[in-house]
Amino acid sequence: MSFLKTMSHHLDDVPSSPGKFKPDKPSLYFHRIRLQSSVFSRSAFWSLIFLTFVAFIFLLSAPSSTGSSYFHPRRDLLSGAASWGGREWERRLRKSATPKSSSGRTVLVTGAAGFVGFHVSRALRQRGDGVVGLDNFNDYYDPGLKRDRQNILSRSGVFVVEGDINDHALLKKLFDVVPFTHVMHLAAQAGVRYAMQNPYSYVHSNIAGFTKLLEACKSANPQPAIIWASSSSVYGLNSKVPFSEKDRTDRPASLYAATKKAAEEIAHAYNHIYGLSITGLRFFTVYGPYGRPDMAYFFFTKDILNGNQITIYEGPDHSSVARDFTYIDDIVEGCLGALDTSKKSTGSGGKKTGSAQLRTFNLGNTSPVPVTELVRILEKLLKVKANKKVLPLPRNGDVKFTHANISLAHSEFGYEPKTNLETGLKKFVKWYLSYYNGSKNTLR
Numbered sequence: 001m002s003f004l005k006t007m008s009h010h011l012d013d014v015p016s017s018p019g020k021f022k023p024d025k026p027s028l029y030f031h032r033i034r035l036q037s038s039v040f041s042r043s044a045f046w047s048l049i050f051l052t053f054v055a056f057i058f059l060l061s062a063p064s065s066t067g068s069s070y071f072h073p074r075r076d077l078l079s080g081a082a083s084w085g086g087r088e089w090e091r092r093l094r095k096s097a098t099p100k101s102s103s104g105r106t107v108l109v110t111g112a113a114g115f116v117g118f119h120v121s122r123a124l125r126q127r128g129d130g131v132v133g134l135d136n137f138n139d140y141y142d143p144g145l146k147r148d149r150q151n152i153l154s155r156s157g158v159f160v161v162e163g164d165i166n167d168h169a170l171l172k173k174l175f176d177v178v179p180f181t182h183v184m185h186l187a188a189q190a191g192v193r194y195a196m197q198n199p200y201s202y203v204h205s206n207i208a209g210f211t212k213l214l215e216a217c218k219s220a221n222p223q224p225a226i227i228w229a230s231s232s233s234v235y236g237l238n239s240k241v242p243f244s245e246k247d248r249t250d251r252p253a254s255l256y257a258a259t260k261k262a263a264e265e266i267a268h269a270y271n272h273i274y275g276l277s278i279t280g281l282r283f284f285t286v287y288g289p290y291g292r293p294d295m296a297y298f299f300f301t302k303d304i305l306n307g308n309q310i311t312i313y314e315g316p317d318h319s320s321v322a323r324d325f326t327y328i329d330d331i332v333e334g335c336l337g338a339l340d341t342s343k344k345s346t347g348s349g350g351k352k353t354g355s356a357q358l359r360t361f362n363l364g365n366t367s368p369v370p371v372t373e374l375v376r377i378l379e380k381l382l383k384v385k386a387n388k389k390v391l392p393l394p395r396n397g398d399v400k401f402t403h404a405n406i407s408l409a410h411s412e413f414g415y416e417p418k419t420n421l422e423t424g425l426k427k428f429v430k431w432y433l434s435y436y437n438g439s440k441n442t443l444r
């Protein structure tokens with residue numbers, strides 16, 4: 001059986017953001033047992049069935065997993081080793097969820113050990129909100145960086161639960177223990193080009209995981225308001241700029257974009273049926289300290305310092321490829337603004353009692369910069385000339401340009417990006433050099 005075929009059979013068995021696939025063998029091969037039973041005596045056969053049943057009950061009653069057994073069949077039912085649950089775990093959860101201000105807000109941040117989730121969690125906690133993080137710490141990129149973010153959050157009083165958004169039992173437990181007022185959903189399989197290598201991880205995390213989360217939110221009492229990360233990539237092959245929320249979004253150029261678009265439609269359905277208040281934020285190429293090593297500005301920095309060649313894509317007729325690079329602090333402001341203006345969900349006991357808020361906002365910088373300019377700024381800041389190779393933009397999901405119209409976010413919650421690319425990259429490079437201790441070696 002081909003790898004792709006195998007993976008399609010295990011769509012439900014991958015984590016919400018599984019990163020690099022390490023396919024494992026499912027452990028319950030009922031069909032094998034059935035095949036072999038013909039050579040056993042009848043009593044041996046029934047003993048086996050009995051033992052299997054006992055093992056099944058045992059697994060069902062065990063506390064849920066953190067996601068180490070990602071490829072286990074129906075892992076939401078058969079959750080593996082315990083690493084959440086228990087009195088001490090609940091105590092930490094409640095402490096972290098307790099607001100320090102009179103706002104009364106308690107926010108569940110999914111993807112809290114990720115780039116945007118880390119910064120948003122910190123900002124929420126700093127202003128006094130109760131914050132609980134959730135992250136599966138997958139190895140799509142260096143988990144050490146995620147652990148460092150987790151440690152910083154822990155010092156600021158944010159407990160990051162290790163677990164997966166696809167773990168139904170864990171989500172239920174979280175909502176049973178804490179009456180979250182808001183969910184800031186930032187967990188996702190990110191990256192545009194990686195979707196060609198690992199397509200199912202996008203479906204599993206950005207579609208299945210998102211649906212699992214909405215299911216938990218819809219049944220929670222009270223229902224939280226949800227603010228979540230969509231993407232500028234939903235504008236796909238559109239050529240009219242700047243991109244407005246009113247523009248069509250039915251021509252995605254990558255599977256990543258298609259999963260974000262699908263999630264926007266799923267959000268519509270849950271809002272319509274269950275009265276969930278949902279706000280989708282279309283982020284435009286977010287960058288900054290503690291950023292994602294899979295993004296161009298990050299690995300260009302590493303490669304320039306290491307003297308490795310970098311590849312710069314260009315459009316037809318040597319036209320430049322450009323991005324509306326948006327600095328992390330501006331994105332955090334936007335996330336908090338969206339959260340603060342979100343209205344309560346209207347459902348109760350899984351039933352809608354009235355119409356609920358459904359919003360979509362661009363969060364960009366409104367100032368696209370060619371990738372060649374990004375490299376020029378990095379060369380200047382790093383004081384190293386890059387070894388560049390220019391290639392035509394491959395058909396790998398990348399679009400030629402992005403440019404946000406942000407007037408809607410501005411009028412709704414005063415969103416106003418303040419950081420230009422040069423200033424933002426200066427802060428990134430300063431962080432990068434101190435974080436990696438001036439080392440020109442590989443990332444931790």
Ligand SMILES: O=C(O)[C@H]1O[C@H](OP(=O)(O)OP(=O)(O)OC[C@H]2O[C@@H](n3ccc(=O)[nH]c3=O)[C@H](O)[C@@H]2O)[C@H](O)[C@@H](O)[C@@H]1O
Nearest residue numbers: 190191192231232233283284285295296311312313321398
């Ligand atoms: O705005 C978004 O919604 C998306 O922004 C980024 O996606 P992207 O803009 O493609 O960011 P990078 O991967 O950092 O690429 C930035 C630019 O560098 C270019 N690039 C990338 C890699 C490379 O080797 N050479 C190169 O010229 C790309 O074509 C692109 O124009 C994130 O990676 C996505 O997760 C996010 O959803």
